[in-house]
Amino acid sequence: MSVSGTVSEYQRVVSGMRPTGPLHLGHYHGVIKNWLKLQYEYECFFFVADWHALTTHYENPEAIEENVWETFIDWLACGINPGACKLFIQSRVPEHAELHLLLSMMTPLGWLERVPTYKDQQEKLKEKDLATYGFLGYPLLQSADILAYKAGFVPVGEDQVSHLELTREVARRFNHLYGKEQDFEEKVQAAVTKMGKKNASIYLDSLKQYQETGNTEALERGQALISSQGNLSLSDRERLYGYLEGRSKIILPEPHPILSANAKLAGLDGQKMSKSYNNTIALREEPESIEKKIRIMPTDPARVRRTDKGNPEKCPVWSLHKVYSSQETQQWVMQGCTTAGIGCLECKKSVSDAIIESLKPIQERALEYQSNMRLVKEIVREGCEAARDVAEETLEEVREVMGLVHRDK
Ligand code: TRP
Numbered sequence: 001m002s003v004s005g006t007v008s009e010y011q012r013v014v015s016g017m018r019p020t021g022p023l024h025l026g027h028y029h030g031v032i033k034n035w036l037k038l039q040y041e042y043e044c045f046f047f048v049a050d051w052h053a054l055t056t057h058y059e060n061p062e063a064i065e066e067n068v069w070e071t072f073i074d075w076l077a078c079g080i081n082p083g084a085c086k087l088f089i090q091s092r093v094p095e096h097a098e099l100h101l102l103l104s105m106m107t108p109l110g111w112l113e114r115v116p117t118y119k120d121q122q123e124k125l126k127e128k129d130l131a132t133y134g135f136l137g138y139p140l141l142q143s144a145d146i147l148a149y150k151a152g153f154v155p156v157g158e159d160q161v162s163h164l165e166l167t168r169e170v171a172r173r174f175n176h177l178y179g180k181e182q183d184f185e186e187k188v189q190a191a192v193t194k195m196g197k198k199n200a201s202i203y204l205d206s207l208k209q210y211q212e213t214g215n216t217e218a219l220e221r222g223q224a225l226i227s228s229q230g231n232l233s234l235s236d237r238e239r240l241y242g243y244l245e246g247r248s249k250i251i252l253p254e255p256h257p258i259l260s261a262n263a264k265l266a267g268l269d270g271q272k273m274s275k276s277y278n279n280t281i282a283l284r285e286e287p288e289s290i291e292k293k294i295r296i297m298p299t300d301p302a303r304v305r306r307t308d309k310g311n312p313e314k315c316p317v318w319s320l321h322k323v324y325s326s327q328e329t330q331q332w333v334m335q336g337c338t339t340a341g342i343g344c345l346e347c348k349k350s351v352s353d354a355i356i357e358s359l360k361p362i363q364e365r366a367l368e369y370q371s372n373m374r375l376v377k378e379i380v381r382e383g384c385e386a387a388r389d390v391a392e393e394t395l396e397e398v399r400e401v402m403g404l405v406h407r408d409k
């Protein structure tokens, strides 16, 4: 894959979730399923964004603490594997705040004012006073969350794409302003030496060929060589790429969004499933409650009586079948609904059984974690430490290029 100043060499994934309450099926299909896959493909950092929660809940922070732990229990219960990824709390890694502050120095106000979620959310959450400094900075804090780990990929929903776009712009501006590393050439030389004689000479050959003739095969050969150098640090590899491509250092790489491939799960009323619409099924909801919520769901309005024929495409229950039922059952619904061969109650019972069944293992695991909070806290403590190590490394570079390393000896 060609690199050209972007980030395919950055194999880290970062994503965060605000601790706003129990996770529901919408989170599961929209976010968690994605994470479950990514955790085995990349080095993943998943965190609970408690500072982001404060930007909108600063007047009543009581629930945040509890929700933080509940969120971790939900993640773990879904199969997020702490052996495969780091789970941590944003506010326990103060480097996020430091980077946010430093980025704020060079981020034009207009960039933040133009992020569409800024006005949209103010509109939507009218009852809250969101004309705050913190709320305006929301997407920049998110940029810091991502850039602190030099993440290459960020799994997010559609609504977050503008925040990723801002992050990319900020990274570009940062690299433009500060990307001239001191002693760059010396550091490149040192990194070349670390590769060993044979690889060093392949690297230098590719470099020469590419720079003299623009031969992209030579470029790719050089890039492949660098990416195979597992013993070199990320910074060293970055320097070698930069040098090969004839540019100065990329300190903060531009991340790419990974959009969820799954269609949005509809809520109980047919709108998008979301807590603010009060149309959710929580992952840890009691079977009786799930059964009841589905039983009273609206259906195709044409089916007033049992003998009326219906059309599943006009019924929110159908969208649950599409996710939870086998092909066979779906055919049974399609056929039975359009011919009035089945009643809505049987149709609903079938899907609520399927949902309850699929949540069983999650709920069982959640109970285990709930009764072993010490384990949960230990997992998170380790995650915080590991995250800090990485973020601190980035911050050291950032402080250095921004003139903030004041040695007193
Ligand atoms: N703003 C994100 C949301 O509401 C949460 C978030 C905060 C996030 N920081 C992040 C997501 C960094 C991805 C990466 O969903």
Ligand code: SF4
Residues within 6 Å of the ligand: 299, 300, 303, 310, 311, 312, 315, 316, 317, 318, 333, 336, 337, 342, 343, 344, 345, 347, 348
């Ligand atoms: Fe909806 Fe099923 Fe009733 Fe058809 S039979 S209207 S799909 S609940």
